[in-house]
Amino acid sequence: MKGSSRCRPGQQTFMEQVRECRDKGYLLSSKKIGSGAFSKVYLAYATQERMRHNPKLSSDLQGKRHAMVAIKIVSMAEAPVEFSQKFLPREISSLNATYKHLNVVQLYETYQNSQRSYLVLELAARGDLLEYINTVSELRGRPGLEEVEARRLFWQLVSAVAHCHSAGIVHRDLKCENILLDDRGLLKLTDFGFANHSGCKNALLSTFCGSVAYTAPEILMSRKYSGQQADLWSLGVILYAMVTGKLPFKERQPHRMLHRMRRGPTFRPGLSPECQDLIHSLLQLCPHARLDLQQVATHPWMLPATHTLFHNVLGGVTPEKTMDSKFPAARELGMDLGPSGPLLQLQRPQRPATRPTSVFGVPKLSEAHLRRGTASAELELCGSHFETADLQ
Structure with a gap:
């Protein structure tokens, strides 16, 4: 019972993330493909409706012939202030500035709430x-x-x-x-x-x-x-x-x-x-x-x-x-x-x-x-x- 209760907060948080992604037009899978000090990265799928409303996403995924993306979820509660106010904005700004190069990971969009920041990224599935x-x-x-x-x-x-x-x-x-x-x-x-x-x-x-x-x-x-x-x-x-x-x-x-x-x-x-x-x-x-x-x-x-x-x-x-x-x-x-x-x-x-x-x-x-x-x-x-x- 104790082990089960310990899982509940994490499961609840994940389900909240699933709902928040679905509201934005993404189907978040349970497959974690990366992690960092303050974030986790999951394999996700872009809905047809989302692709109709995001030119960056639709143009790139049409060329790839799949609807898979990577969603990086940053916990704003866990991240120090300097990270959330300096390094994360710097990363987003740099990805926006280098957009549309074949050899730079593409950032399709970002969204956030008081608890989390979401970065929807190009999937590079064969590792580093x-x-x-x-x-x-x-x-x-x-x-x-x-x-x-x-x-x-x-x-x-x-x-x-x-x-x-x-x-x-x-x-x-x-x-x-x-x-x-x-x-x-x-x-x-x-x-x-x-x-x-x-x-x-x-x-x-x-x-x-x-x-x-x-x-x-x-x-x-x-x-x-x-x-x-x-x-x-x-x-x-x-x-x-x-x-x-x-x-x-x-x-x-x-x-x-x-x-x-x-x-x-x-x-x-x-x-x-x-x-x-x-x-x-x-x-x-x-x-x-x-x-x-x-x-x-x-x-x-x-x-x-x-x-x-x-x-x-x-x-x-x-x-x-x-x-x-x-x-x-x-x-x-x-x-x-x-x-x-x-x-x-x-x-x-x-x-x-x-x-x-x-x-x-x-x-x-x-x-x-x-x-x-x-x-x-x-x-x-x-x-x-x-x-x-x-x-x-």
């Missing part, structure tokens, strides 16, 4: 990049992705980040866990809780945020930093993780992490010199020495990506016909379209004191993938700084 790297590594019997697959995914990530930067948005929490894959194998950048919107390109920031394994050294040294240059460092870490199956620098303590960063990354035998050069060019201790996004997009390792990407992902449609609508960041980038070791799985980095196989190589939709389908990781207070909480 970390899971994908580990799955492919196991299938291959060696760590990391093939370079051609890493290139395909990394191109999409660069496109997404370039789109964000062109809109004045710096992400500040780029990591494998915040990069999702949809049922077509397309990459989707998510979790804009740490994002910062600045109209000034050279504005310097001071907030310590992110995961130590992906965080730029200038942030670990508590210096003011450029959000764009910090994102570039994180891109280097992510590319290294893609092609090696592990993180380049892994220490719990920031001072030890800085020591490893100064030594630089090591590479497994067989990795192309061009890929190694791109990673080295992003993982530069001096922020100004890092390649910018246009230089990344035109790097020799990246150049085979454009036509291969469009052939594999878009079914042979030529880049010239789809670039502006599907990959606007290529125009923004100024693109002209005419320590090796045993098999190691990437581990989710400890909380801080942290360059494709083709689309048909993506593992099929699984129960584990659905559990982690989409949504932003949450923020939680810890000591004197914010950190990201892993989705469980």
